[in-house]
Amino acid sequence: VFTITVSANSNLDVLDDIDDTEVRVRKYGEVVVNTISTVASVLEYPRDLIKSSARPTYWVPDHEVSHCCCCEVVFGPQEMLHHCRDCGRGVCAKCSPGRRPVLRRGWDNPVRVCDQCLKQD
Template sequence: SSSSSLDEFDDDTYLTLEDQDYSRARTMVPQPSSRPPWENASSCYACRKLFNPTLLRHHCRLCGRSYCQPHSSWSHKLPHLAYNPDVPERVCSECKHIL
């Protein structure tokens, strides 16, 4: 019967099989990078002004570079990057010209 075939595996065997499945799945899923590149930026990519409490850091949703507000004040819909197709996202002047 089917219940007897389930009884053939004890808890240790089940955990071992589960661990193997988990290990196999972990090799198939890409590891996340430590931090996005824009988080490490200390200055605007365009004007090189240092970010501070009055000059805030923003990042372009297309290229990922860090910019101050004056150099990232454009927006564009980016549904091809899995953003909401109805909501324009922040982009830099370089990317806006490309789009």
């Protein structure tokens, strides 16, 4: 006959405590991540609303632009979308280093212009 005696301070109790601690930490982590995600989405809506109301009507809307009009690089976290102040198309930073006034669009001071529009001058 084989018997196992478990005391109140046994390794099994310690393992239960570790498991409970891990579960609590994971649950707290999930709450923090969900809270941050909710706050970020709430803040994103007004920012997008402000951006869309301030955007010139000739600009191609952000949701319609997936890549640079000059070099075809795909926009995403590593590559920001900008708009040429002349043609209004989506352009990356590398293809829009030039700045010049665009009087026909009401830009009296030098503003971002894509390489293709710069070449047309």
